[in-house]
Amino acid sequence: MSVKHRILDGCDVETFMLCNDLEEGKALGLRLMAELGFEDADVVFCEMGGPGVRIRLRGYVYRPSADYRWYGLEVE
Amino acid sequence: MEQEHINPARPRKVVLAPLDPVHDVGLKLIRRKLVDKGHNVTLLPPDLSPEEIVSRAKSEDPDFVMISRALSYGTSELLARFVDLCDAAGLRERAKLVAGGLSMKPEIAQELGFDAGFGPDTPVEVAVAYVEGEDVDLSNGSRQQTKVDLTAGFTYKFLDSEIGSLCTGIARQLICWANKRTSPGVERAHLRTAMEAERGCSPGYGQKLRSQYASLSSGEVKQWYCTGKPVSHTRPITQKEAGEIQSLSRKAGSPAFPRSQDILNDRNVFVQYGTGCPVMDAYHIYLSTAWGAKGVIHFDPSWGARNEGLLEQAWSHEHDGTVLTLDNLGLIKNGLIPGTMWQVRAHRGLNTPETVVLAHLAGADLTKINIVYGSLGAGTDPERLAVDGVEAMKLAARYNLPYDVVTNEELCGVPAAKAFAGMLVVVTAGVLLGGRPLLQPLFANSPEGMITGFTEHNFVDFNVAKMKVLFSIIDAPIWPGAPVGFLTQTQDRSQSSVMTALHAALALDCGAAAVTIASSDEAYAGGPITAPSRIDTLKATGAALRFFGNGGISPTPKAEAIAHELREAIAAVLRQIAARGDFVSSLYEGLLGDREDGAYPGRSGKGTVSLKQ
Structure with missing residues (x-):
């Protein structure tokens, strides 16, 4: 099982991205999430300051009511 | 980490030594605690070599040598050499060696030959307990989660006689008016009680009652009772999902609590849940209580308030809000860490009395009822919710179920004075009916706060004023919510967390x-x-609680002025309602919030109230 399926619901990625404006920052963020393999991704927070954006991205691995693959997992 | 029992009454000889050029704060804290408990402690200065420490320790003939290391470079080599030197000097024949500090990991310390190792998050008390021979579990904190009666010790006596007299008169009129009326919501509450009493008693249990129930339902809920077609965006819980919650409930019997959250042990912090999926809810509840929440609050879908009737069986919902059924509540209850307080909300919609029945049957500790907020801020017809709300309060009293009376209509723009006047009338009615209500003022940057400038210079004064005025009016418990910090949080998680934490700390401080x-x-x-x-x-x-500790939070003198202003405005609203002589009419006519304020009498359930036969 991929480690990703140990994530209970969503995975946030927070970073600072160098960019020219807010929209570019958001677009770059979503590209990053796609590159990381998150199909259900969103920008939770993005703020431009200085050379880029402080951005918080979220990839939902499981939304509520999904068929969670961590069922029956015995966590040691 | 076990050791033989040592008599704690016997003073121990302890040598403390920093294996660093400067850092010895942790050791100083340990020294203070050990000295307070009567032990004989020698703290060596920083910047000694391992050889010097061993030599000076040997001359003390100690029971324990405790060294600390904050810097990370070369730590393993240094500690290994220290252990070798202690062995060579014969120090270990009598003394136990302990290592701690920022760069320490307990497992590495033991691998290197120390008797014990304490990591950076270890409380001083743990090191002291080790010296005194008590068993120490370093893996996780543990606590006995205990339910608290939030209403204990309150008399519900009015301290403000004018407001008390006005509230009592208005509440009596409301109860008298409601006693003559009924509604589909009231009738379903009684049907549900009967249906659940029959459950399992006979094959095809309660078919007649279910048919009656369906006739009192509406929309997709009625459709489900009549045809079995599920409500949109819901599906039945599977065996696998129910099994997962059962499995989680076994883990919840012996949960791990992060020590860093011990400060919340004696605070009653509640969180809301309602992801739509009882399995995900169970996990969220479990981790929230592990991280210090004392109680959890069930959020149901918004459509649950607008449809007449509640579903049966266990359901998963694809959107916000977990479907309110006895089966879902039963599943969720299974996953609660023992001792967790549990609130099931019944405050705003067409199923208010029946929700109180379910809360009671499911074993909830608290519910939530407010006629005014549900009528003016949540879309339910005032007349209908007045009838249902009074019935819900009667049921809550019968079940000995405390409930909060929330004032979230402030979020629509209703001024606090009007919201509080309504809350105080409902609380008074609750007390007259034998119940134990809690006042729930909003702790937020409400529209009123912004418009009047109450929150222009800080968020402290207005919130403190709310607490002051309510405590000066009635001796009743106050539970700010819901949740605190509304309209101050942003999508930035740092800012959002800080705002939430400061509002929570302020409320508890008040x-x-x-x-x-x-x-x-x-x-x-x-x-x-x-x-x-x-x-x-x-x-x-x-x-935030650690930061403020017992230092308290001081408002400016404006808080007192706002509190005084609020008191006068509350009394003025109550006088108007008393003069009107009819609480429900007052709701329609805007005395507790009008269209200009942002309050609109709801329309759900309009025309469904009837006089009792």
């Missing part, structure tokens, strides 16, 4: 019996709340 906090996702509308965002605000609240 004497709140409990507080409800949001997650750091409070202002994010793009998807469900995630588990880490719940931990964010619980951690932040713990940090």
Whole structure:
């Protein structure tokens, strides 16, 4: 099982991205999430300051009511 | 980490030594505690070589040699050499060697030959306990989660005689008016009680009652009772999902509590859940209580308030809000850590009395009822909710179920004075009916706060004023919510967590019996709340409580002025309602919030109230 399926619901990625404006920052963020393999991704927070954006991205691995693959997992 | 029992009454000889050029704060803290407990402690200065430490320790003939290391470079080599030197000097024949500090990991210390190792988050008390021979579990904290009666010790006596007299008169009129009326919601509550009493008693249990129930239902709920077609965006819970919650409930019997959150042990911090999926809810509840939440609050879908009737069986819902059924509540209850307080809300819609019945049958500890908020801020017809709300309060009293009376109509723009006047009338009615209500003022940057300038210079004064005025009016418990910090949080999780934590700390500092906090996702509308965002605000609240400690938070003199202003305005609203002579008419006519304020009498359930036969 991929480690990703140990994530209970969503995975946030927070970073600072160098960019020219807010929209570019958001677009770059979503590209990053796609590159990381998150199909259900969103920008939770993005703020431009200085050379880029402080951005918080979220990839939902499981939304509520999904068929969670961590069922029956015995966590040691 | 076990050791033989040592008589704690016997003073121990302890040598403390920093294996660093400067850092010895941790050792100084340990020294203070050990000395306070009568032990004989020698603290060596920083910047000694391992050879010097061993030589000076040997001359003390200690029971324990405790060294600390904050710097990370070369730590393993240095500690290994220290152990070798102690062995060579014969120091270990009598003394136990202990290593701690920022760069320490307990397992590495033991691998290197120390008798014990304490990591950076280890409380001083743990090191002291080790010296005194007590068993120490370093893996996780443990606590006995205990339920608290949030209403204990309150007399519900009015301290403000004018407001008390006005509230009592208005509440009596409301009860008298409601006693003559009934509604489909009231009738379903009684049917549900009968249906659940019959459940399992006979094959095809309660078919006649279910048919009656269906005739009193509406919309997709009625459709489900009549045809079995599920409500949109819901599906039945599978065996696998129910099994997962059962499995989680076994883990919840012996949960791990992060020590960093011990500060929340004696605070009543509540969090809300309602992801739509009882399995995900169970996990969120489990981790929230592990990180310090004392109680959890069930959020149902918004359509649950607008349809007549509640479903049966266990359901998963694809959107916000977990479907309110006895089966769903039963599943969720299974996953609660023993001792967790549990609130099932019944405050705003067409199923208010029946929700109180379900809360009681499911074993909830608290519910939530407010006629005024549900009527003016949540879309239910005032007449209908007055009838249902009074019935719900009667049921809550019968079941000995406390409930909060929330004032979230302030979020629509209703001034606090009007919201509080309504809350005080409902609380008074609750007390007259034999119940134990809690006052729930909003702790937020409400529209009124922004418009009047009450929150222009700080968020402290207005909130403190609310607590002051309510405590000066009635001796009743106050539980700010719901959740605290509304309209102050943003999508930035740092900012959101700080705002939540400061509001929570302020409420508790003001004497709140409990507080409800949001997650750091409070202002994010793009998807469900995630588990880490719940931990964010619980951690932040713990940090804020640690920061303020017993130092308190001081408002400016403006708080007193606002409190005085609020008191006068509350009394003025109550005088108007008393003069009108009819509480329900007052709701329609805007005395407790009008269209200009942003309050609109709801329309759900309009025309469904009838006089009792």
